[in-house]
Amino acid sequence: MAQKTSAPPHDVTIREVGPRDGLQAEAPLPVEARVAIIEALVGAGVRQIEAVAFVSPRAVPSMAGAAEVLQALERVPGVTYWALVPNLKGAELALEAGVDGLSLTVSASETYSQKNVHMSVEESATEAGRIAELAAGRVPVDAVVSFAFGSPYEGDFEPATVAALGRRLAEGGATSLTYADTTGMATPRRVTDLLASTGHEVGLHLHETRGTALVSAYAALEAGVNRFDTSIGGLGGSPFAAGAAGNLATEDLVHLLDDLGVATGIDLEALLDVSASVATAIGHPVPSRVAAAGPRWRRAER
Amino acid sequence: MAQKTSAPPHDVTIREVGPRDGLQAEAPLPVEARVAIIEALVGAGVRQIEAVAFVSPRAVPSMAGAAEVLQALERVPGVTYWALVPNLKGAELALEAGVDGLSLTVSASETYSQKNVHMSVEESATEAGRIAELAAGRVPVDAVVSFAFGSPYEGDFEPATVAALGRRLAEGGATSLTYADTTGMATPRRVTDLLASTGHEVGLHLHETRGTALVSAYAALEAGVNRFDTSIGGLGGSPFAAGAAGNLATEDLVHLLDDLGVATGIDLEALLDVSASVATAIGHPVPSRVAAAGPRWRRAER
Numbered sequence: 001m002a003q004k005t006s007a008p009p010h011d012v013t014i015r016e017v018g019p020r021d022g023l024q025a026e027a028p029l030p031v032e033a034r035v036a037i038i039e040a041l042v043g044a045g046v047r048q049i050e051a052v053a054f055v056s057p058r059a060v061p062s063m064a065g066a067a068e069v070l071q072a073l074e075r076v077p078g079v080t081y082w083a084l085v086p087n088l089k090g091a092e093l094a095l096e097a098g099v100d101g102l103s104l105t106v107s108a109s110e111t112y113s114q115k116n117v118h119m120s121v122e123e124s125a126t127e128a129g130r131i132a133e134l135a136a137g138r139v140p141v142d143a144v145v146s147f148a149f150g151s152p153y154e155g156d157f158e159p160a161t162v163a164a165l166g167r168r169l170a171e172g173g174a175t176s177l178t179y180a181d182t183t184g185m186a187t188p189r190r191v192t193d194l195l196a197s198t199g200h201e202v203g204l205h206l207h208e209t210r211g212t213a214l215v216s217a218y219a220a221l222e223a224g225v226n227r228f229d230t231s232i233g234g235l236g237g238s239p240f241a242a243g244a245a246g247n248l249a250t251e252d253l254v255h256l257l258d259d260l261g262v263a264t265g266i267d268l269e270a271l272l273d274v275s276a277s278v279a280t281a282i283g284h285p286v287p288s289r290v291a292a293a294g295p296r297w298r299r300a301e302r
Numbered sequence: 303m304a305q306k307t308s309a310p311p312h313d314v315t316i317r318e319v320g321p322r323d324g325l326q327a328e329a330p331l332p333v334e335a336r337v338a339i340i341e342a343l344v345g346a347g348v349r350q351i352e353a354v355a356f357v358s359p360r361a362v363p364s365m366a367g368a369a370e371v372l373q374a375l376e377r378v379p380g381v382t383y384w385a386l387v388p389n390l391k392g393a394e395l396a397l398e399a400g401v402d403g404l405s406l407t408v409s410a411s412e413t414y415s416q417k418n419v420h421m422s423v424e425e426s427a428t429e430a431g432r433i434a435e436l437a438a439g440r441v442p443v444d445a446v447v448s449f450a451f452g453s454p455y456e457g458d459f460e461p462a463t464v465a466a467l468g469r470r471l472a473e474g475g476a477t478s479l480t481y482a483d484t485t486g487m488a489t490p491r492r493v494t495d496l497l498a499s500t501g502h503e504v505g506l507h508l509h510e511t512r513g514t515a516l517v518s519a520y521a522a523l524e525a526g527v528n529r530f531d532t533s534i535g536g537l538g539g540s541p542f543a544a545g546a547a548g549n550l551a552t553e554d555l556v557h558l559l560d561d562l563g564v565a566t567g568i569d570l571e572a573l574l575d576v577s578a579s580v581a582t583a584i585g586h587p588v589p590s591r592v593a594a595a596g597p598r599w600r601r602a603e604r
Contacts (some may be wrong), residue, residue: 115515139469152602184591185598187521187561210598211554211591212508215517254514259489289486296512298485300454 009226011263014040015203016250018278020063020084022235024053025067026234026282028062032283033070041232041278042076044270046146046250050229053091067097073208082142085199086117091131095138102135103142104128105175105180106169108162111153112182127166144205146283148194150185154182163197177202181216188219200224206248208234208287213248214256221262228253233286234239248287251275255295268295311528313565315544317350317505318343318552320580322365322386324537326355328584331594335583341580343534344378346572348552352405352531354383355527356392369399384444388419393433397440398559404437405444406430407482408471410464413455414448414484418438427470434475446507450496451518452487465499471483480531483518486511490521502526510536514549516558523564530555534579535588551590553577557597570597 006096019038029037038051038224041049049074055065066083075081083094091102106124107113113121125264128187145166150156166177179194191204204220204227206213234249254268275291287291321340325331331339340353353375363532368385372600377383384403385396393404404546408426415423421465434443447468452458468479481496486509493506506522508515515547523566558569577593 036522152600155599155601156547184595187558187598189561189563208513208591209595210557211513211516211551212558212598214513215400215520215558218517218520249513255512256489256514259491291511294485294510296452296489296514297457298454299457 008221009224009262011016011255011265012221012226012228013048014046014250014264014266015050015080015082015229015252016232017050017205018230018232018235018250020300021055021229021237021247022231022233022278023062023282024060025237026062026166026235029281031049031065031068031072033282034069037274037281038069038073038081040274041271042079044274045264045266047078047265048082050084052094053086053095054093055084055086057288067093070099071095079221085131087127088130089135091134092206094095095135099139101140101142102131103173103178104131105144105146107146107159107182108165109147109151109153110301112151125165125172128169128174129172131147132175132204136173137285138176141173142176142203144171144178144180146180146182149181149187150183150191152185156190159194159197162194163195164201164203166198170242178205178227179203180205180206180229181213183207183214186216187212188215191216191219192223195220195223195225203227203229205229207237208246208248209237214252217253218256221260231273232271233278233288233291234288235278236281241251246287249286249290251290252287259296268285304521305424310523311526313567314523314528314530314559315350315458316348316552316566316568317352317384317529317531318348319352319507319531319549320534320537320552320555322355323531323539323549324533324535325584326362327539328537329361329366330552331368331583333367333370333374336367336371339534339576339580340371340375340383340581342383343573343577345352347381347566347568347575349567350382350465352386353397355386355388355402356395356399357386369395369450369596372399372401382442387425387433389429390432393436396546397437399442403442404433405443405446406433406476406481407446407448408467409429409448409484410459410467411455413450414453423427423467427467430471431474432475438475438476443475444478444480444505446480446482447471448482448484450481451483451489451492452485454485454487457556458487458492461496461499464496468504478529480507480529481505482507482531483509486514488518489514490517493518493521494525497522497525497527499500502528504532505529507531509539509540510522510550516554519550520558523562527592532595534573535580535593536590537580537584548589551588551592551593557592561598569588
């Protein structure tokens with residue numbers, strides 16, 4: 001069972017990652033369509049948004065044109081527009097393009113790290129330090145520890161080992177840490193176990209591969225976590241990791257939090273409109289069940 | 303947040319309702335196929351199973367042949383084979399056919415009660431008392447309060463009102479109570495609120511319409527509930543209630559409970575084999591995400 005803090009959070013910060021993690025596995029959308037989605041999400045009340053990734057357009061065609069997206073955006077004051085950067089070169093481009101924050105990923109899985117970025121975890125952590133050094137005094141750097149709740153390659157990791165990797169990244173200059181469940185292996189127990197090693201002042205990034213993202217978020221909330229990455233419609237999942245599937249849907253988490261009386265600043269009805277427009281843009285339904293069924297207060301015809 | 307008991311349950315009783323609630327919305331399967339599914343579920347460790355419904359074969363064609371299913375079954379000692387009965391006539395037939403337990407439903411929603419059984423809630427509760435009287439001293443009677451977490455017709459109900467309906471059914475002779483979330487309106491908050499009025503010695507029957515069944519089950523578990531209805535594959539949902547969708551999947555709950563170290567007596571790998579065979583029998587994939595992705599300990603090819 002989750003360890004409960006005496007004071008569960010009264011508000012939660014949601015970082016919307018749909019324009020990046022959500023769209024990266026979809027067929028490429030034009031710059032204007034991506035801009036429209038980002039602006040609509042901000043219009044619904046999103047204040048933290050991973051808008052783009054400065055990655056190789058050959059490796060991830062749907063993320064091409066990151067600088068163009070940032071340039072075309074009407075930036076809203078008070079909103080932090082994040083870019084994912086895979087390396088120092090990407091960080092340089094992102095800073096040139098005027099992002100508000102850099103997110104970078106270091107995998108807790110040695111196998112995935114070698115397969116995906118052709119670096120050991122150690123080399124990847126060192127590269128993260130270089131990125132943090134470049135960004136220091138300019139923008140915040142969020143280090144995302146991927147496979148934090150286990151890996152389909154190696155199995156489960158010791159929470160202390162994963163937490164030590166996070167500490168190493170913070171000591172290397174990351175200004176915040178997010179633990180990511182890349183392939184849907186998080187459960188309430190695994191979340192509680194990791195938080196016992198990391199403390200609750202971390203972000204969580206969860207995937208619905210096995211339908212455990214929302215219940216894991218709830219256990220984290222009970223343990224005092226108040227920062228979550230989510231994706232509009234539940235889109236997403238690494239195109240490179242075995243068994244990855246959609247992210248925790250923004251509307252599913254907001255629906256739960258609204259009902260609990262936890263503030264997010266996001267308007268659920270507006271968010272559901274954005275979700276519907278995203279489904280139209282990508283040409284297929286989104287996985288979110290709240291998007292499909294509507295919020296619990298929606299009434300039937302008698 | 304869920305109220306926590308000092309002692310969360312060490313084991314949980316799962317009543318498998320797939321052969322009834324799961325299959326009722328599917329195209330009819332032959333008696334032998336239904337028998338095979340029931341026997342396979344029992345083989346995986348299920349000890350409580352809603353095997354049949356003695357309802358009108360015109361209204362629910364896929365439930366026709368209840369007595370034949372019971373007769374063809376190889377009954378395993380220690381297993382309770384339940385039948386859903388809609389009225390006194392159904393209860394008589396079920397008792398004649400030799401069931402081990404009767405489950406009956408009384409709706410907390412006046413609108414649904416009138417639409418579905420053409421009785422008021424009051425009349426329906428009175429009929430439940432007649433069924434309990436008939437069964438008294440012979441088999442247990444589980445009274446299921448449907449729409450216990452709200453209704454798409456009337457909206458939310460006061461927990462005290464729903465709990466009072468349950469008490470009335472217990473006073474009328476029901477030997478156990480189950481609160482059902484017919485259209486997926488349960489959330490951790492609504493579960494916690496209702497349990498504050500009913501106590502935790504009740505069963506819960508949850509639906510994944512909005513993806514909130516597993517998280518609601520977790521909140522209930524934290525509050526001390528140790529009895530859940532689930533459906534293999536997540537099949538089911540009333541064919542008559544607006545906005546109804548699949549049940550909480552048996553494999554999804556067992557997957558969560560295994561990880562928490564809560565015993566169910568059910569073997570997850572065997573259950574997943576049954577789920578796959580059910581998908582074959584009904585001719586389409588089941589909604590369970592654990593069925594689709596496999597359990598969290600399943601490894602990828604490197």
